[in-house]
Amino acid sequence: MRIVIITGASSGMGREFALQLDKKLHSIDEYWLVGRNEEELAKTKKKMHTKTRNFIADFNSRKALFPLVQELNNIQPEVKMLVNCAGFGMVGYFDRISYNDNLSMIDVNCRALTSLTHDCIPFMAVNSRIINLASAGAFNPQPGFAVYCATKSYVLSFSRALRGELKDLGIYVTAVCPGPVNTPFFNKAERYGNVYAFKKLFMADQKAVVSKAIDDSIRCKEISVYGRTMRAYRVLAKVVPHRFIIELLNLMHKLKK
Ligand SMILES: NC(=O)C1=CN([C@@H]2O[C@H](COP(=O)(O)OP(=O)(O)OC[C@H]3O[C@@H](n4cnc5c(N)ncnc54)[C@H](OP(=O)(O)O)[C@@H]3O)[C@@H](O)[C@H]2O)C=CC1
Numbered sequence: 001m002r003i004v005i006i007t008g009a010s011s012g013m014g015r016e017f018a019l020q021l022d023k024k025l026h027s028i029d030e031y032w033l034v035g036r037n038e039e040e041l042a043k044t045k046k047k048m049h050t051k052t053r054n055f056i057a058d059f060n061s062r063k064a065l066f067p068l069v070q071e072l073n074n075i076q077p078e079v080k081m082l083v084n085c086a087g088f089g090m091v092g093y094f095d096r097i098s099y100n101d102n103l104s105m106i107d108v109n110c111r112a113l114t115s116l117t118h119d120c121i122p123f124m125a126v127n128s129r130i131i132n133l134a135s136a137g138a139f140n141p142q143p144g145f146a147v148y149c150a151t152k153s154y155v156l157s158f159s160r161a162l163r164g165e166l167k168d169l170g171i172y173v174t175a176v177c178p179g180p181v182n183t184p185f186f187n188k189a190e191r192y193g194n195v196y197a198f199k200k201l202f203m204a205d206q207k208a209v210v211s212k213a214i215d216d217s218i219r220c221k222e223i224s225v226y227g228r229t230m231r232a233y234r235v236l237a238k239v240v241p242h243r244f245i246i247e248l249l250n251l252m253h254k255l256k257k
C-alpha cells in the first residue's frame, strides 16, 4: 500500500497540499492526514477523492504521534511522501511571549517534525519525497519573531543535511521557504504583537505556493521559494551582514508600537 502523510491538514497550506496532491498523484492508495482540530480535519477528508484516514494529534504532547506510528508498524505501507506542514508562530518580543507559547513553537515546528520524519524514513523507498515547511524567516534572524524564525532555521538546516544523507537512497527532501502567505496563520500569530505592515503587502496565494512546492519536490529541488520578491530577499539575506538586517527589523518593530 502506497500512502502520503500530511501534518497540519486541518487548515491553510496543509489542507491545500492534501487537495492538490489528491489531484496530481495517481498511484496513492491512502492519504493519512494529521491535525489537531477534528472538525476542520474532517472537512479536508470530505473533499478528498482517494481513501483518507484522519489522525487527531496535538504536537505539544510527545505521545501525539503514537497511534499513527502504531498503524505504520501494523500495516507496513510504503510512505511515498511525507509533508511536514503543521506549525505556528507568535509575533512579539521573546520575553513578552509566554513560556508555554515559546516552548510550544519548538515542540510543534521542530520536535514533532523531527520525530515523524524519523518514524517515516524506514517506510520510504526509492523516489519517496519529504517536504518540510520552513519559511523565508529561516534566511535571517528577526527581532519580534525570534523563536519562530529560529525554529524555521532549524527546519531548513535539518532538511538540507537530511537531503544529503538520503540522496543515495533515492529519497528527496525539499524545504519550502515562503514569505508571508494568506492563510489563517496570522489570525493566531498576533496575540502578543502585530506583524510588520510590509508583510501584508507581500501576502502570497496559498494555492500558488503549494503548487510550486509540489512541482519543486517532484523535480527533487532542495529549496522551494515562491515569488520574485522572496527569491530576491533570499539573495539579500546572503549578501547583507545579518547584524544590519537585525538592526533594521528591530527599528521597524519598535516603530510599530
Ligand atoms: N502563512 C505563512 O505566511 C507562512 C507559513 N509557513 C509555515 O507553513 C506551515 C503551515 O502554515 P499555514 O497553513 O500558513 O497556517 P495555518 O494556521 O493555516 O495552519 C497551521 C497548521 O498547523 C497545525 N498546528 C498548529 N499547532 C499544532 C499543534 N499543537 N499540534 C498539531 N498541529 C498543530 C494547525 O492545526 P490547528 O488548525 O488545529 O491549529 C494547522 O493545521 C507552518 O509550518 C508555517 O510555519 C511558512 C511560511 C509562511
Ligand SMILES: CC(=O)[C@H](N)C(=O)O
Pocket: 089, 134, 135, 136, 137, 178, 179, 180, 181, 185, 199
Ligand atoms: C510566517 C512566515 O513564516 C513568513 N515567512 C513571515 O516571515 O512572515
